[in-house]
Amino acid sequence: MPNLVESPVGFNLLAWSAPISEKMYPMTERLKKIGYDGIECFIDYQDVAAYQTFGSHLQELDLRSTCVMVMSPDENPASESATVREQALTRLKGAIDRAHAMGATVVCGPFHSAFATFSRQEPQPDEYKRSAEVLHAAGEYAKQANIVLTPEALNRFECYLCNTMAQLKHLIELTDHPNVQAMFDTHHANVEEKRYPDAIRTIAPVLAHVHISENDRGTPGDGHIPWDDTFRALAEINYTGWMTIEAFSRNDIDFANSIYVWREYNDPWDIAENGYKFIKSMQAKYSNL
Secondary structure, eight states: OOOGSSSSSEEEEEGGGSSSSSSGGGHHHHHHHHTTTTEEEEEEEEOOOHHHHHHHHHHHHHHHHEEEOOOOGGGTTTOOOOHHHHHHHHHHHHHHHHHHHHSSSSSEETTTOTTTTSSSOOOHHHHHHHHHHHHHHHHHHHHTTTTTEEEEEOOTTSSSSSSSHHHHHHHHHHHTTTBEEEEHHHHHHHHHOOOHHHHEEEEGGEEEEEEOOTSSSSSSTOOOOOOOOOOOOOHHTTTHHHHHHOOOOOSSHHHHHHHOOOOOOOOHHHHHHHHHHHHHHHHHHHHTE
């Protein structure tokens, strides 16, 4: 029987900051008290030792972790340039090293291609092929660290290679590696998918991570995402992976500007506290259907 209660609940620290540091310790401690099973943090270019230190802190709190990352135009896995694709693989391996040092088990994000970088045409077969080759090599590296890579489909304003679950599934099938699975984000699906249940059923065979994000990136449950459809469909496919809240603010101005966040949605602690209650209530509602 489907049992969503088995799914761990996480919170993405990007609501406060992209870089990890000791400044984030009070946030992780409070998230633990709320009831979260883990946190998600952004992988940047800090030394691996910084992630090891942060991971030790999380271990002391008995918090698990996942990571998220993006790719720049100079690290685009779908690029025609072999040099750029090599840089993409180097970036992915570096992210895997940092995630492993922190004790994370999942690295998610739109790393199938460069963020907000457009070719001014629809995605081409060769682009999927090139991206899949890079992801397969990254999957081999991730396998050694027992990490699963979960590429993410983004809306049309932030990406063109993978907007829908159908496109993402195609890429994952081309990649053909057990350590490269898929992610479903409720915010992006709000723009690109016709019906959430159909999208979730499409990606179900390779789904390994879920972002719980409201339509405005504020508190889950406050907007118009079809949450009943979402949780019911996840229960029906027996999903037991992470349900991680990804919400944004302008606390980290540089990061906010880079992802086009121009205003505040809800206070991060409102998002964390009420979002957690919302997820737990929906898990209970749709468990053991």
